[in-house]
Amino acid sequence: MRVKICGITKLDQGIAIARLGAQALGFICVPASPRYVSPETIRLIVEQLPKNVDRIGVFANTTIENICQVAAESNLSGVQLHGNETAEYCDRLREFLPGIEIIKALRVKTPETLATAAVYAVRVDTLLLDAYHPEQLGGTGKTIDWMMLSEFRPQCPWLLAGGLTPDNILNAIDSAIGYNFSGVDLSSGVEIAPGDKDLTKVAQLFAKLSQLANHR
Numbered sequence: 771m772r773v774k775i776c777g778i779t780k781l782d783q784g785i786a787i788a789r790l791g792a793q794a795l796g797f798i799c800v801p802a803s804p805r806y807v808s809p810e811t812i813r814l815i816v817e818q819l820p821k822n823v824d825r826i827g828v829f830a831n832t833t834i835e836n837i838c839q840v841a842a843e844s845n846l847s848g849v850q851l852h853g854n855e856t857a858e859y860c861d862r863l864r865e866f867l868p869g870i871e872i873i874k875a876l877r878v879k880t881p882e883t884l885a886t887a888a889v890y891a892v893r894v895d896t897l898l899l900d901a902y903h904p905e906q907l908g909g910t911g912k913t914i915d916w917m918m919l920s921e922f923r924p925q926c927p928w929l930l931a932g933g934l935t936p937d938n939i940l941n942a943i944d945s946a947i948g949y950n951f952s953g954v955d956l957s958s959g960v961e962i963a964p965g966d967k968d969l970t971k972v973a974q975l976f977a978k979l980s981q982l983a984n985h986r
């Protein structure tokens with residue numbers, strides 16, 4: 771199962787979290803976020819990571835030119851679209867960034883949001899389901915109503931996000947496991963403060979995940 775830890779801002783924490791077992795690290799490229807990191811800082815961290823760790827830049831409602839520039843400067847392997855990007859936008863981004871993983875985040879407010887997954891699933895590599903918050907785009911610590919996920923069957927792999935913690939991770943996965951479920955994404959649930967990861971909690975997370983038969 772893929773585990774993505776998002777909101778990395780510090781080199782030592784990125785390296786430690788990769789060593790603990792994260793297959794993907796997320797870097798917030800949204801300037802308004804308290805977890806924002808510059809392309810220069812991302813590059814410094816990325817250069818020290820094992821090559822098999824995915825390096826995902828998180829963007830929201832920005833231009834394709836900006837994403838391409840940051841992806842090149844930071845040496846990203848993937849980009850996550852966390853705003854109101856349309857399906858056509860995803861198509862255009864693919865043309866500009868062939869070979870880069872595109873993750874489309876859906877902020878799930880009602881079951882109707884899940885129905886919009888179909889239009890993205892044939893265009894992007896991965897979907898990510900996050901919780902809806904009226905004022906914040908991500909890193910909110912709010913959970914999705916996992917009961918809504920029982921009928922979720924997208925045509926591409928998907929990650930579960932939103933308020934996941936070492937304490938609730940096994941229940942969340944139990945609810946999410948199903949067609950094309952590929953992993954989990956955590957941020958505030960393994961933090962001391964925004965952008966400052968709690969390595970004890972990250973270790974607790976991987977200890978919990980090791981109880982799952984299909985982990986790794």
Ligand SMILES: O=C(O)c1ccccc1NCC(=O)[C@H](O)[C@H](O)COP(=O)(O)O
Nearest residue numbers: 776803907908909910911932933957958
């Ligand atoms: O984390 C942020 O500050 C952020 C800001 C703007 C857009 C997206 C953002 N985070 C996206 C993520 O992938 C988070 O990991 C995801 O929202 C889950 O967060 P959490 O509920 O804290 O685990």
